[in-house]
Amino acid sequence: MACVRQRPNPVRWIWYALGGRLPARYRDWVLHDTTSKTWVWRHAARSTVLVGPLMLVWLLLPAPILLRLALVLMAALVGYFYSFVYMEEAAENRLAKHGFPRGTGKRVRAEAHAEEDELIRQRYIAQYRTPRE
Template structure:
């Protein structure tokens, strides 16, 4: 697969996944990311990459092993459901944040 013009590096992708705005030089990549086929899957994958360390941290809290597993799973499933339900609004917000129209 070829890289798109304006494809951000690893550090910028992490910042983008955390919700920060990318510079204007990455605008074409952002447009592609949020409007091309598969944008929902990419959004869920980015959220998953953020939530896994959080869930691991929750799993390290002191409790019975099954409670730690269930708390992590609850956090993961609830947040994934929330992102899936509000994906259109999240996309619209990111497009506006980067100065793009739908």
Template sequence: MTRLPGDPSPWRRACYALGFRLPPENREWVWHDLTDAGWRGRLLLRHLAVMLPLCALLALLPGAWWLRVAVPLLALLTSALTVLVSADDLRRARLRRHGLPPAGRRG
């Protein structure tokens, strides 16, 4: 895949996945990320990148084997469902955080 103008470094992408705002030189990349086709999939993938390590830590807690499977699985499924249900609101908030207009109103 070709790099887009303002494509952030891996460190900045990690910060972006955690919800931090990127600097102004990455605005074009943020706009593309949040408005281009497949933005919901990328939103879910970013969420999974954050949640999978947390679920792995939950699986290490002491308890019966079924509990160490059920708790991380429940956390992952409920958080993913929450992200999918509120995807439009999450996108709108992230656009606002970067000083960009709502999707479809750029001019």
């Protein structure tokens, strides 16, 4: 029998995106959210929930449009930069908040790509580490 992950409703998802803890029944979904093939895009969506309102406020300020657009661009660049720099740490913190041991996300993502990484390593060894005659 397949395990069915329960997804949070939109209000709970926004709470989760803002850093809140979901009830225990969403634990499997949180693991999936932070370790699936699309985990980087999911992180970007959560970051947009944090940065988006700030960009909207700056866009609505009473100022020349070029200044407002520059502020929005700066908010996006800085906000997304720091968000992606600390993406793995943020995922691990989310998992720890939901009862997983630290390092779970990194381990699960590594296990998912183990075969692909081994093929890449073998190609590297074959190309660059062969004995020269």
